[in-house]
Amino acid sequence: MDSILEEIQPIFRDILDQPHLTLTRESNASNVSDWDSLAHINLVTSIEKRYKIRFALGELQDLKNVGDMVDLIETKLAPR
Amino acid sequence: MLLLVSPMNLETISIEDLLLRRKSLRRMLSDAEGLQPVRISVLGGSTTNELVDFFELFLLASGFKPVFQQSEYGRYYEDAVYDPGELIAFAPDIVYVCTSYLNVLNMPPVRCSGDEFNDYVETELGRYKQIWESVKRVLPAQIIQNNFELPPFAVLGNIDAVSHGGASHFFLALNAEFARAASSDPRLLFQDNHNLSSRIGLNQWFDWNRYFGYKILLTAEANIAVARSLTSIVRAMYGKSRKVLVLDLDNTLWGGVIGDDGVDKIQIGRETPVAESYTAFQEYCLSLQKRGIILAVCSKNNSEIATKGFEHPDSVLKLEHISCFKANWEPKHENILAIAAELNLGVDSFVFIDDNPAERALVEAQIPGIAVPDVGNEVSRFATIIEEGRYFEPISISEEDLSRASLYRSNSARSELEAKFANYGEYLDSLEMSAEIDRFKPLYVERIAQLTNKTNQFNLTTRRYTLAEMEQIMGDSRYVTLYGKLSDRFGDNGLISIILGRQEEDVLHLDLWLMSCRVLKRDMELAMLDSVVQQAQGRRITSLRGYYCPTKKNGMVADHYEKLGFKLEEIEAASNISIWTLNISDYEPRNRHIKVMELVHG
Numbered sequence: 001m002d003s004i005l006e007e008i009q010p011i012f013r014d015i016l017d018q019p020h021l022t023l024t025r026e027s028n029a030s031n032v033s034d035w036d037s038l039a040h041i042n043l044v045t046s047i048e049k050r051y052k053i054r055f056a057l058g059e060l061q062d063l064k065n066v067g068d069m070v071d072l073i074e075t076k077l078a079p080r
Numbered sequence: 081m082l083l084l085v086s087p088m089n090l091e092t093i094s095i096e097d098l099l100l101r102r103k104s105l106r107r108m109l110s111d112a113e114g115l116q117p118v119r120i121s122v123l124g125g126s127t128t129n130e131l132v133d134f135f136e137l138f139l140l141a142s143g144f145k146p147v148f149q150q151s152e153y154g155r156y157y158e159d160a161v162y163d164p165g166e167l168i169a170f171a172p173d174i175v176y177v178c179t180s181y182l183n184v185l186n187m188p189p190v191r192c193s194g195d196e197f198n199d200y201v202e203t204e205l206g207r208y209k210q211i212w213e214s215v216k217r218v219l220p221a222q223i224i225q226n227n228f229e230l231p232p233f234a235v236l237g238n239i240d241a242v243s244h245g246g247a248s249h250f251f252l253a254l255n256a257e258f259a260r261a262a263s264s265d266p267r268l269l270f271q272d273n274h275n276l277s278s279r280i281g282l283n284q285w286f287d288w289n290r291y292f293g294y295k296i297l298l299t300a301e302a303n304i305a306v307a308r309s310l311t312s313i314v315r316a317m318y319g320k321s322r323k324v325l326v327l328d329l330d331n332t333l334w335g336g337v338i339g340d341d342g343v344d345k346i347q348i349g350r351e352t353p354v355a356e357s358y359t360a361f362q363e364y365c366l367s368l369q370k371r372g373i374i375l376a377v378c379s380k381n382n383s384e385i386a387t388k389g390f391e392h393p394d395s396v397l398k399l400e401h402i403s404c405f406k407a408n409w410e411p412k413h414e415n416i417l418a419i420a421a422e423l424n425l426g427v428d429s430f431v432f433i434d435d436n437p438a439e440r441a442l443v444e445a446q447i448p449g450i451a452v453p454d455v456g457n458e459v460s461r462f463a464t465i466i467e468e469g470r471y472f473e474p475i476s477i478s479e480e481d482l483s484r485a486s487l488y489r490s491n492s493a494r495s496e497l498e499a500k501f502a503n504y505g506e507y508l509d510s511l512e513m514s515a516e517i518d519r520f521k522p523l524y525v526e527r528i529a530q531l532t533n534k535t536n537q538f539n540l541t542t543r544r545y546t547l548a549e550m551e552q553i554m555g556d557s558r559y560v561t562l563y564g565k566l567s568d569r570f571g572d573n574g575l576i577s578i579i580l581g582r583q584e585e586d587v588l589h590l591d592l593w594l595m596s597c598r599v600l601k602r603d604m605e606l607a608m609l610d611s612v613v614q615q616a617q618g619r620r621i622t623s624l625r626g627y628y629c630p631t632k633k634n635g636m637v638a639d640h641y642e643k644l645g646f647k648l649e650e651i652e653a654a655s656n657i658s659i660w661t662l663n664i665s666d667y668e669p670r671n672r673h674i675k676v677m678e679l680v681h682g
Binding site: 049050 | 095096099100101102103104107129130133289290292293294296300
């Protein structure tokens with residue numbers, strides 16, 4: 001779980017152009033600066049490409065913070 | 081003259097990196113000096129923010145400083161036709177109408193007659209014509225309109241493109257009408273999404289999750305392709321398309337090493353698959369040459385032996401297609417600089433193709449501004465990779481383009497002639513030059529705008545004007561406008577010089593004076609000066625005021641006004657712009673060697 005959080009941190013740093021950003025499970029669009037809707041689309045697209053997964057439409061609506069996103073990635077990567 | 085700003089290379093960056101590093105790339109590229117401002121309005125049928133972000137990056141990398149305005153979501157029609165206030169206030173240089181198959185209001189029903197089908201096409205076309213006409217009425221901007229991708233679903237299967245009720249048929253017909261409209265209207269430029277989406281594939285073009293989620297219709301890949309395509313149009317508008325293809329020989333134009341294998345053993349022709357692949361690449365190069373791209377050879381070879389390759393009976397390219405030929409053992413970057421000097425073109429208009437990665441790396445490192453695509457070493461891929469770079473985008477194909485390559489060849493014939501005369505004036509006389517110098521005419525205004533935007537060296541002020549601005553100036557009585565065309569015994573050089581003077585009482589301010597470098601040292605500037613003085617005297621003007629604004633590229637005209645006898649008034653400390661005056665009350669015509677046709681308007 002932690003490893004995915006570590007893996008996506010550089011993606012957030014690059015896209016938000018904040019080299020020193022530290023991501024926690026509680027991070028979300030309201031407590032991370034510049035995480036606007038365009039950055040959000042970019043984050044989602046980049047994470048999809050990084051893990052070769054696609055988020056379903058409904059899945060993204062329910063995410064409240066980075067922790068939820070990490071869990072969702074984890075679920076999608078889990079072998080069936 | 082050859083020291084140019086190197087645009088950061090975004091040609092080879094991966095999509096993942098482009099997505100991740102967008103903000104930092106933007107920050108870095110924006111720091112470059114001397115970026116050319118351009119204002120762009122995007123009238124979008126869906127969310128265009130991502131497209132605009134990529135478009136901005138590619139423009140920055142091409143030396144532009146873009147500022148964007150985007151219509152409210154889906155209001156591409158209303159913002160242009162009913163409510164153009166914001167558009168007018170923004171004063172864009174370019175208006176890009178970005179629409180997709182989703183924006184069509186009335187699709188023909190499945191049961192539909194041929195006549196009804198035509199009505200549907202006509203009606204939809206009519207909406208777009210309203211947009212274009214409205215923009216043209218209120219703004220002096222260039223319009224870019226994309227055509228349509230094929231629809232994602234062909235519910236009628238294979239006859240979707242046949243039946244009058246087929247959506248595919250409808251969009252193909254609409255695209256044909258768009259192309260017709262663009263071909264007859266220089267203000268309307270055409271961006272070919274039909275072609276782009278075919279290359280990418282419709283399943284990689286549309287992204288339904290992003291559309292339902294954020295109203296972004298296309299994948300990131302597709303938006304990047306559209307942004308690259310738009311950037312190539314803007315580059316072409318401002319004369320930044322590339323013009324020269326520099327080619328290696330061994331294992332690039334033919335298989336094998338001609339110096340080792342001999343001309344009989346090189347791989348070219350139809351006998352083997354490998355030979356066929358080299359022949360196909362030569363055919364592609366020839367097709368570029370025929371549309372006006374200049375071909376040059378830069379090869380490590382013995383010149384005499386290398387030449388024999390083109391005498392091979394199966395060689396599609398003949399020596400006559402090569403405007404400049406360098407085969408020797410000097411480093412390639414030095415040869416390429418020599419080619420640039422001989423052709424009198426900047427290396428930033430060059431594309432270099434070589435199968436050898438070491439040579440590519442050397443040339444790329446040593447020559448800022450040259451494009452060196454990573455073509456690999458598989459010749460069957462070369463043409464596709466060159467196409468993807470969109471280096472040679474034309475805005476329209478003029479007669480000029482079609483005859484350009486032969487023009488450069490007759491230039492070298494002129495150089496040979498030059499050597500035979502002791503006295504330069506005698507040489508000029510032997511050229512039997514005649515010029516047509518006249519006020520701007522509608523017939524030439526497109527070429528005038530094109531030349532204004534692409535001339536960098538013999539250009540005193542390097543001011544850029546859009547086609548629409550030129551049209552406005554043409555009708556403005558304060559301006560003295562002059563174009564010059566020059567012919568000689570080797571051929572017609574076409575329209576090659578422009579002067580734009582603005583009258584303020586008894587002074588004529590020379591806002592623009594430029595000339596194509598292909599007619600340097602022909603005394604054409606004297607003939608132009610004679611004509612501008614003649615026009616000025618007719619308006620009771622007593623002096624000309626010239627301006628020299630130094631740039632990285634126009635050093636060759638630093639002493640232009642001095643040589644013409646203008647007096648230096650001042651040099652602005654901050655900008656280094658020098659201001660020059662010529663009293664014309666007792667002016668004597670200077671031109672001795674060019675026969676000038678009578679001015680039609682006198």
